[in-house]
Amino acid sequence: MLTKSNSFSRRTLLRGIGVSMALPWLESLSFAAGEKTNAAAQPPTRTLVTFTGMGFHSQHWWAKGEGAGMELGPCLKPLEPWKERLVFLRGLWNEQANKGAIHCMQTGNMLSGSPLSGAEVRTGVSFDQLMAQRIGDRTRIPSLVLGCEGPIPGLQDGLPLLYSSHISWSTAVSPTWTETRPALAFDQLFRTDRNRGDRRVVDAVLEDAKSLRLRLSLSDRQRFEEYLGSVHEIEGRIKRAGKEREAGGWTPSLAAPDRPRPADGIPAEIPDYWKLMNDIVLLAFRTDTTRIATLKYCNDGSAETHTHCGAKDQHHQMSHTQPPELVPLNQFFMAQLAYLCERMSEVKEGDRSLLDNTSIMHCSSMLHGSHDAKQLPIILLGGAGGRLRGGRVLDYLNSPNRRMCSLFLHLMDWGGLELDQFGDSRERLTGIC
Incomplete structure (x- = not known):
């Protein structure tokens, strides 16, 4: 909570009844706290993993060249404005994922590289959750695990489909809870008392916000106002979403609900x-x-039909048959990353942007729907705090070390956790840095 002192910590919180809001990176706070010459005054490096299941169109997932002259295949076209921030990785794999030929056995160890048990659910702790366990106490929430599709229950050929639904694992037998409801995901960030849903977050912290504004530089005030505005706007969209779903877009099959309407x-x-x-x-x-x-846009084996992209069949079916309509769907996936890059680049953090201070890895569990997991479609975006140079294609297909876990060692390094080994790797990839 803010005090009358002129000294602030970069971890200062705005507080209100039932609400706690961490602040964005502001130069004024670091300066007032005497942190300008301290490493803690630098914006932190964030680590984001995004995932879409079942790979991409086999003929249109490629990149070549470098820098401004880099050429992107049709699946990657939405990232054209960001190609100089992109690293295209070819040939990486999880060896253990090639011991089962169905989707779930190629997904459950996506971020761990661990062996998968078929008789019972058992894999390994994913690298994002290892980071959360080791260094997650630097922030109020150790990690945020989100998804846009719920888990797939049951078995396929006697193997647990649970593997298809989770990329983040807290233990060898427990996937991390993946929040799919925007309102509850939002509550994780800001609400300390979830029963007080009648008051907007920004309204609850107005008194603290007023006090802070007086002590910020002109440029920081603008950042602060933009930040409060974005919180307010997104919270409003979340509340409207439920009403819009109830009001239109589809017709219920019952005259009255046969179960309680979800609150979120x-x-x-x-x-x-x-x-x-x-x-x-x-x-x-x-x-x-x-x-x-981590943000899992869709499951491996997803049964969603993306009619908004012109699709007529389920995503799973399209991944196998690879009709021309699969390319617009793949482009929709990449458009999510383009949106993240655009929004992150707009957020200034000192001499850099949020994009400069983030490492984004997008992955899928197979190259395309034929269950080819011998090389995985992987791209990196962002600057990793100045340690990742984009506009490159790196080919590891014939390298003696092409383990995904070797890439994860880099991602953990950039995020602040340096290890000698992880999963099946004891060495980092050559050429990344």
């Missing part, structure tokens, strides 16, 4: 839903509520 709304349209979850990640990073996040 999910947008009826997939593009609105995914954008809202992107914005919650952005808020989490902007406020330094967490520095580690």
